[in-house]
Amino acid sequence: MNKKSKLSFSLLLDDYRDSHIIKKIAERIDQSIAGIDRKIRIMEVCGGHTHIIAKYGLEQILPETIEFIHGPGCPVCIMPKERIDHAYIMSLEKDVILVSLGDMMRVPGSYGSLFDARAKGADIRFVYSPLDTLDIAKENPDKRIVFFAIGFETTTPMTAALIERQIKESLKNILYHINHVTVPEPMEVVVSEDDSNIDAFIAPSHVSVITGAKIYQPIVNKYKIPIVVSGFEPVDVMESVRMIVQQFADNRAELEIEYKRGVTTEGNIKAQKMIDKYFEKDDFFRWRGVGDIPQSSYRLRSEYSYLNAELIFDLPDNSIDDHKLCMCGDILKGKAKPFDCKAFGKTCTPGKPLGACMVSDEGSCAAYYRYGRFNKI
Amino acid sequence: MCLAIPSKVIEIDHEMNSITVDTMGAARSASLDLLPEPVEIGDYVILHVGFAIRKVDEKSAIEVIDYYNEILADEQEE
Numbered sequence: 001m002n003k004k005s006k007l008s009f010s011l012l013l014d015d016y017r018d019s020h021i022i023k024k025i026a027e028r029i030d031q032s033i034a035g036i037d038r039k040i041r042i043m044e045v046c047g048g049h050t051h052i053i054a055k056y057g058l059e060q061i062l063p064e065t066i067e068f069i070h071g072p073g074c075p076v077c078i079m080p081k082e083r084i085d086h087a088y089i090m091s092l093e094k095d096v097i098l099v100s101l102g103d104m105m106r107v108p109g110s111y112g113s114l115f116d117a118r119a120k121g122a123d124i125r126f127v128y129s130p131l132d133t134l135d136i137a138k139e140n141p142d143k144r145i146v147f148f149a150i151g152f153e154t155t156t157p158m159t160a161a162l163i164e165r166q167i168k169e170s171l172k173n174i175l176y177h178i179n180h181v182t183v184p185e186p187m188e189v190v191v192s193e194d195d196s197n198i199d200a201f202i203a204p205s206h207v208s209v210i211t212g213a214k215i216y217q218p219i220v221n222k223y224k225i226p227i228v229v230s231g232f233e234p235v236d237v238m239e240s241v242r243m244i245v246q247q248f249a250d251n252r253a254e255l256e257i258e259y260k261r262g263v264t265t266e267g268n269i270k271a272q273k274m275i276d277k278y279f280e281k282d283d284f285f286r287w288r289g290v291g292d293i294p295q296s297s298y299r300l301r302s303e304y305s306y307l308n309a310e311l312i313f314d315l316p317d318n319s320i321d322d323h324k325l326c327m328c329g330d331i332l333k334g335k336a337k338p339f340d341c342k343a344f345g346k347t348c349t350p351g352k353p354l355g356a357c358m359v360s361d362e363g364s365c366a367a368y369y370r371y372g373r374f375n376k377i
Numbered sequence: 378m379c380l381a382i383p384s385k386v387i388e389i390d391h392e393m394n395s396i397t398v399d400t401m402g403a404a405r406s407a408s409l410d411l412l413p414e415p416v417e418i419g420d421y422v423i424l425h426v427g428f429a430i431r432k433v434d435e436k437s438a439i440e441v442i443d444y445y446n447e448i449l450a451d452e453q454e455e
């Protein structure tokens with residue numbers, strides 16, 4: 001059959017999930033790895049990839065010498081408790097409607113989750129698109145709407161687009177609590193540590209659609225480490241692993257794009273301009289479990305500080321430690337696996353998460369719990 | 378948080394700068410506020426939290442599919 005005709009769902013999906021293709025790529029990996037006599041530890045930065053690897057059991061299909069290390073790319077998992085507390089506090093203020101994306105719901109802060117705040121009477125709405133906030137604001141002119149903005153470079157331009165529309169429509173009642181973090185800085189933190197055991201990166205799909213692959217080039221240059229930007233389907237991840245192994249076989253350390261149907265070197269310039277218009281880099285962001293990382297997040301530009309909820313509400317600025325048992329920090333840095341945590345599957349489950357890595361589907365602990373995979377030792 | 382499945386443009390609303398897309402049978406709307414390139418009905422786009430963020434590059438998508446088909450053809454010959 002000639003598939004050259006036209007793109008279709010089945011072409012864009014079935015082929016990228018085809019178990020025969022996955023097997024074939026695995027064979028090619030076996031061939032190119034034959035001459036390489038060392039372990040290759042690949043960090044998949046994005047929680048979406050962690051989920052795919054767990055769901056399809058990809059580590060089991062790969063040679064023993066390939067190990068996945070699960071990176072910090074889960075926006076909910078890296079949110080420090082004190083900022084979840086901010087959301088909790090603001091949601092219980094008078095005449096406030098707190099709006100966020102669904103993933104935030106169950107993350108435990110020190111007072112509880114937003115779910116708990118809602119049980120106490122807070123008006124919290126979860127939206128599919130940030131732009132849905134406009135309707136909420138119009139329907140509730142006497143309320144203050146606080147948009148609790150989360151996510152990497154992938155969702156930052158959407159918050160900017162919301163601000164742009166709000167200003168255009170002269171809506172006065174939307175405020176912002178910004179928690180937009182960036183990908184390259186934590187990658188550099190994990191790879192630069194003295195005991196770093198990361199040999200290569202699989203870089204995120206959607207972040208890279210926005211930023212372009214160019215943001216990873218400095219890391220490749222400085223640390224001589226292969227980085228492949230991968231798509232989301234299991235075949236994409238397998239092919240990205242093959243490209244990394246091939247780099248080791250050829251003694252190369254380069255930036256490559258596997259996800260060519262979505263990612264270019266330059267990225268989405270329009271979205272990048274939107275980010276620049278409303279945001280600037282903040283001095284540092286406290287990553288849950290990892291600590292302070294300089295220049296790793298965005299804040300509103302000072303022209304827009306009248307929209308900044310952090311300046312309007314009285315919010316504590318203390319850092320709050322995680323549960324003593326929780327090893328999310330080490331897991332996010334690739335130094336531990338969920339099985340190493342004593343609470344895993346016992347006192348910590350997706351229904352009652354103790355730490356953030358168990359909350360989101362994209363968190364490593366939740367992925368391990370859900371799929372019970374990764375049992376290769 | 379990331380929806381990986383590409384969606385097909387089935388309607389364009391110029392006034393709202395938005396589109397209706399079909400994601401494997403489910404219709405939803407998406408904003409064009411962040412999309413740099415123009416879209417036409419029948420194009421595939423990548424969505425993220427209610428926004429189209431990129432038109433699927435048809436040429437490279439088909440190239441990759443052809444490459445996978447070659448891999449599979451290898452299998453059948455063996």
Ligand code: SF4
Binds near residue numbers: 325328331338353357
């Ligand atoms: S299992 Fe729970 S407590 Fe343990 S590291 Fe994971 S999230 Fe933290």
